[in-house]
Amino acid sequence: MVYQVYVRSFADANGDGLGDLPGITKRLPYLRDLGVDALWITPFYPSPQHDAGYDVSDYLDVDPRFGTLADADALLTRAHQLGLRVVVDLVPNHTSDQHEWFQQALAAGPGSPERDRFLFRKGRGRGRTQPPNNWTSVFGGIAWEKLPEGPDGSTEWYLHLFDRTQPDLNWRNPEVRAMFADVLRFWLDRGVDGFRVDVAHGLFKDKALRDQRSAHPSSQHVESMLETDTKDEPMWDQPEVHDLYREWRRLLDSYDGDRMAVAEAWTQTPARTAAFVRPDELQQAFNFAWLLAKWDAGDLADCIRRTFATLDPVGASPTWVLSNHDVVRHATRYGGGKVGVARARAATLAMLALPGSAYLYQGEELGLESVDVPEELRQDPAWFRTGKVWRDHCRVPMPWSGARPPFGFGGRKQPWLPMPSEWAALTVQAQTGKRGSTLELYRKALKVRRTFATSAPREVEILDRARSVLAFRRGPVTVVLNAGKRPVALPKGKVLVNSGRLADGKLPPDTAVWIG
Template sequence: MTPVALNDPIDVPWWRDAVVYQVYVRSFADANGDGMGDLKGITKRLPYLADLGVDALWITPFYPSPQHDAGYDVSDYVDVDPRFGDLADADALLRKAHALGLKVIVDLVPNHTSDEHEWFQKALASEPGSPERERYLFRTGKGRGGQQPPNNWGSVFGGIAWERIEDGPAGSTQWYLHLFDKTQPDLNWRNPEVRQMFVDVLRFWLDRGVDGFRVDVAHGLFKHESLRDEKSDHPSSRHVESLLETDTKDEPMWDQPEVHDVYRDWHQVLAEYDGDRMAVAEAWTQTPERTAAYVRPDELQQAFNFAWLLATWDAADMADCIRRTFATLDPVGANPTWVLSNHDVVRHATRYGGGRVGVARARAATLAMLALPGSSYLYQGEELGLESVDVPEELRQDPAWFRTGEFWRDHCRVPMPWSGTRAPFGFGGRTQPWLPMPAGWKDLTVEAQTGKRGSTLELYRKALKVRRTFAATAPRDVEILDRAKTVLAFERGPITVVLNAGKRPVSLPRGKVLLNSGRLVDGKLPPDTAVWIR
């Protein structure tokens, strides 16, 4: 029996045990019928989220943007893209969410801007070494005439991470860094102007009433000051599923120590506002220990636990992840932040095998996650048992697909099915939305699953309702129980959780069954099923 523990903080901010629902703004609800989600659509569906039982919603970027990367290429951080509405719509959303008891987290994209941002346009029109170019990472190339990139870094989206500027002012030739798409130039965070600009952005949205920020690429703001080559036989910046590997890699473009000074500054800004304002880091670091540095007491409040997302359908793997998560967070006094799916990865129902088996495993894994101390993030549609969709190549819009022909994310971004028997399933409009919805989703809509015994939606509703009875009061200690190798079992105060990742039914400990992800068979827990017992 292996106990793991986390120290209890004296104060209990709202986010400590919150269940947060990620809204992918393009794909949640379309109020104006143009085939793309918008802020009014989200506002209309807020009662659904309150009824589901979540505590907060996180909304992906809705700022003005050319939309080369679905809004993660921001051209103005203090406005709303007309595709999604306007600032009045944002204010109305905040008011209604707060009236329903929901907190609102907005996405912040500080690593890079759009190439259409005013700053970058001024940089292109300015001389090398000018103050305008110093806001970004412009460098002269290597080799004869600067024809080669300044270093060997690769883009997360494939190819080199540098774009050459031809025929600049006075015939200059330089390159600029883009760790993602070429339309997303990286900012120079060693420039005080950049740091001040984002403090101003934080204050703009905090003043409007947002409760927190999800920090995109939180580990990427600073690069090694020398911009030296990556020491590797095959240098490249890997995409999310391959970032957590056994061997430590040389990554001068990620997770540099200076980034923590920024988050200490942000911590002070957030502390000036009432209501326990917070920020959660998307930090794809190489080890849980490195991630824990982002949630030290004077930095950010949360960081996604991607080790849990990447754990395989294996009881030992999941148990090891839980142990290590608490072991690394305990020294910094932080709570874990669990997640199984988001807009960048294969949906966990598909990742666990797809079909009935994949959905059963996804339900079980979610039940285990929701019983653990800390906060949990849900990705829109997972409460319906949605899987990733094989979007036809000619309809894909992800820039990663265009640069690699392999890695792409449209499969997990197909819009939500709300009602009806054919596309767009109540999403909005009368035709297929910006990404096509499969005909097979007619039995998976919110309407079809509401009130249906055994549906994934009703399982989530019940799980979130039961969770409220113990999440804030149960001990912060978790004890991993010694069971069969194919069984994950742990105790948290009065709650015992058992997950069967094997191929045969297993016996259950004594107690009252509070909730099970699938039917029990003769009092035993079938494969691919989890249960809560008091």
């Protein structure tokens, strides 16, 4: 069970309105008591923060906004004392444009070894004024940035599949490979237990950087998992990436303890995701199919079946996730309000009974929904590039205590993103010990999960129930989720955990139950 900590928004120890590493350390007992096994921390490295730390300028240090290397060491030490493992974010697809390598590349000029660490190319068309190819950025617009002309009138473009301040690295350059091996060793030597690999499918591009032969912009690679037709994507999921992950696996296995890596790999088919978790590659890959599944019993059941059908041939352990820092919180995605929260609780209960690793996103255990952040306060680069796509809604800081913002997050004023006043009833303090609260549901479910999850078989049997009902059995536990509009009868047995009140021995709509 892994809990995602969005470092900017978890806990602020120095009162500057921004979360930090000492704030996380202070709240580690909360995570232990919640019942998680590990925490994954989003990037805390030195960065201009154009993309909330995913634009890294130094992979071997801590941004002063978040603390120091000593603070990182203290966090690791305290987490391990509490029996928690720590996974840190690794951002290998691109650097910040302030990284020393990119600054060296700009100074060195065309054709230099320094520029070969990135993907610089000449433009096309008359005067080389057109981008080198037709790729688009995930954050909107073209994926190339044109540099100013040099003294001799020459110029080049550099590739950025995300923001223009995030130049893509050239992973065919051996210096890049060697640098990141050193980064892995640096943090493993300090005691981290694993890495979440950002854009794990994107490191290698088609060698020729050819045009994309389709009408689909590269910014649609997330949604491509919902498509039935395979798209032409020369910028994603190239076969060379798997040799790299075999190297990383050997490096991870050379360390004592159970070190691991999980891939953020948005691929077009489940089989291509499974390739990242073959026995000699990474240990896990996020199961985004579960996140994208509709509130529909058949869709959820199909997702479970497909997950095992895909992973069984490679012997990999499944993962399950419903929310993260890039998507609409699932309570909102399922309809919002009381209905959305009820469905979110039910979906989470079903997820926690499945074998493998579940990833929780901070605040979901409080039933938090996405927040409509005012336009003038938004900070997501995708918003600035498109005016449409933005992720600030799911990044609003955690409410810990008190009756008004900042709800114990830190300081006395609103933090870097404002917190809604109606969260007063949703704070950790307000929900602790409150019967029926979402926080207490998570605590109970995680506690009960520990009593069977480690010994229960990996096999999941989907049971034949009404079309509106998802029901499955795993070892001693039967799970029933009612995605319909009418109450349904429950199977015989003891109720272990239920996401909502039961009515006359029946399971109401938008509710799930574990029966043992």
